[in-house]
Amino acid sequence: MKYKHALFLNPYIESTATSIMRLFPPTGLEYVATSAEDSVDKLTLLDLRYEEELCDTNKLLSFIQREIDIICVGIGWDRQFKEIRDLLNKMPDGIPLVVGGYKATEQVEELFQTCPKIDIIVRGEGEETIKEILKGMPLENILGISYRRADKVIHNGHRPLQDVDRIASPNRSLRKNKYHLTLNGINVANLEFDSVLSARGCPYSCKFCTFSLNPLGQKRNYAARHAESVVDEIEGLTAEAILFSDDNFFANIKRAEKICDLLIEKKIKKRFIAQARLEIAQHPKLLEKMVKTGFKILLIGIESPHDWILAQLNKGFDSATVRKSFTVLNGYPIYYHGYFIYGNIGETEKEMLYISTFAKEIGVDSITFQKLRIEKFSPLKELAVKTPGYHVTDRGELYSDMYSHPALKKIGKKIKFSFYRPLKLLKIACKFLRIKLFGFKDILSFLIASPLLLKSIITREIQKGRLGDSLKRIFIKNTA
Numbered sequence: 423m424k425y426k427h428a429l430f431l432n433p434y435i436e437s438t439a440t441s442i443m444r445l446f447p448p449t450g451l452e453y454v455a456t457s458a459e460d461s462v463d464k465l466t467l468l469d470l471r472y473e474e475e476l477c478d479t480n481k482l483l484s485f486i487q488r489e490i491d492i493i494c495v496g497i498g499w500d501r502q503f504k505e506i507r508d509l510l511n512k513m514p515d516g517i518p519l520v521v522g523g524y525k526a527t528e529q530v531e532e533l534f535q536t537c538p539k540i541d542i543i544v545r546g547e548g549e550e551t552i553k554e555i556l557k558g559m560p561l562e563n564i565l566g567i568s569y570r571r572a573d574k575v576i577h578n579g580h581r582p583l584q585d586v587d588r589i590a591s592p593n594r595s596l597r598k599n600k601y602h603l604t605l606n607g608i609n610v611a612n613l614e615f616d617s618v619l620s621a622r623g624c625p626y627s628c629k630f631c632t633f634s635l636n637p638l639g640q641k642r643n644y645a646a647r648h649a650e651s652v653v654d655e656i657e658g659l660t661a662e663a664i665l666f667s668d669d670n671f672f673a674n675i676k677r678a679e680k681i682c683d684l685l686i687e688k689k690i691k692k693r694f695i696a697q698a699r700l701e702i703a704q705h706p707k708l709l710e711k712m713v714k715t716g717f718k719i720l721l722i723g724i725e726s727p728h729d730w731i732l733a734q735l736n737k738g739f740d741s742a743t744v745r746k747s748f749t750v751l752n753g754y755p756i757y758y759h760g761y762f763i764y765g766n767i768g769e770t771e772k773e774m775l776y777i778s779t780f781a782k783e784i785g786v787d788s789i790t791f792q793k794l795r796i797e798k799f800s801p802l803k804e805l806a807v808k809t810p811g812y813h814v815t816d817r818g819e820l821y822s823d824m825y826s827h828p829a830l831k832k833i834g835k836k837i838k839f840s841f842y843r844p845l846k847l848l849k850i851a852c853k854f855l856r857i858k859l860f861g862f863k864d865i866l867s868f869l870i871a872s873p874l875l876l877k878s879i880i881t882r883e884i885q886k887g888r889l890g891d892s893l894k895r896i897f898i899k900n901t902a
Contacts, residue, residue: 455494493520764830
């Protein structure tokens with residue numbers, strides 16, 4: 423073996439991460455690490471969200487210097503991007519540094535410019551590529567990589583995308599921890615979570631989304647694993663709650679039905695979470711099977727209550743379709759979480775604030791709302807540049823002369839506190855009980871942890887100097 427000990431590192435730090443980031447494993451990195459097992463003498467997978475000791479940079483670097491002879495880092499998201507680049511620039515000299523993941527693929531040139539210690543960037547899917555790197559194949563012969571040679575960056579040709587049924591499922595024994603629901607760093611339920619990737623790519627073309635694109639590589643068209651392989655993987659998992667991390671688990675309705683049928687036939691008792699589109703409401707037979715199978719939560723991209731914005735984003739439906747769909751969906755004991763985007767090109771503050779009202783009207787259980795981002799290869803970039811008064815930062819942050827970053831942040835707070843009133847929080851808790859997402863032991867665990875959780879929330883709000891403001895927003899008036 424060319425390398426004795428390879429480190430596969432998920433570099434996100436819990437101290438600056440949202441609680442939801444701790445809920446599921448770094449699936450993409452686990453896939454690549456699993457494929458690399460036979461190409462190196464020893465392999466260590468580290469998830470810094472759970473490493474209380476090694477999330478200390480000095481201790482991590484000391485461990486690497488002492489144990490590791492090649493470093494492989496997965497960068498999948500924009501969050502903490504600056505902190506991760508700073509960490510990469512502190513890596514020990516003389517140890518090859520390989521970086522991959524969606525964000526790394528998107529920012530190849532930028533990463534090479536800002537992180538001089540990076541030797542190789544793996545573009546797109548890396549299962550086959552990493553094996554050739556670890557075996558010491560000459561870099562010029564490895565497809566799907568960009569690398570340094572002297573003072574130049576060389577981009578090799580694209581690697582053909584692998585048949586999804588030929589890619590080995592993640593080896594969960596590489597993990598050093600289990601994944602549970604934590605809030606403010608406090609474990610509030612015994613329920614163990616895991617994720618399963620049953621398909622790659624997305625058949626849709628929403629203009630705000632670039633996840634189906636592989637910049638400097640290929641677009642991954644929708645490709646699904648056979649239903650039997652998906653169910654076999656689930657059957658071997660210890661976790662009680664499973665997230666299907668596909669962009670849309672229900673892109674192929676017949677396949678989704680078959681997976682449900684197999685899970686029921688094998689009497690596999692799990693609680694499932696999946697991403698879906700509104701079209702799922704058109705399939706009552708499947709919805710009934712989903713309830714019987716154990717589907718508890720659907721994550722649905724609604725994006726906007728306004729038809730002109732939905733058209734701008736190329737969502738493929740209008741607000742009337744949203745209302746009609748939720749009239750159907752709310753007849754099933756499933757928890758619905760809606761995703762919204764605000765700060766769209768041409769959107770007024772009044773239109774942004776209507777998100778909360780619309781979400782209540784359609785009966786969605788909870789919402790997440792994010793400011794519109796214009797990623798490097800986004801189809802919306804041309805529109806943003808051509809629209810007077812709008813600007814896009816190097817990080818893809820959209821703002822305008824009318825709505826600055828601070829102004830958009832204030833609007834986001836208004837949306838949040840307008841939707842999440844005390845009665846809504848009570849309804850959310852009741853819905854979780856109704857759909858039986860949590861068992862008796864989980865509820866007991868939450869009750870025991872509640873005093874400590876409440877204390878941590880109050881402490882955090884005091885430290886940020888916003889306790890009084892938050893209390894006013896929740897119980898009295900939602901002010902700016």
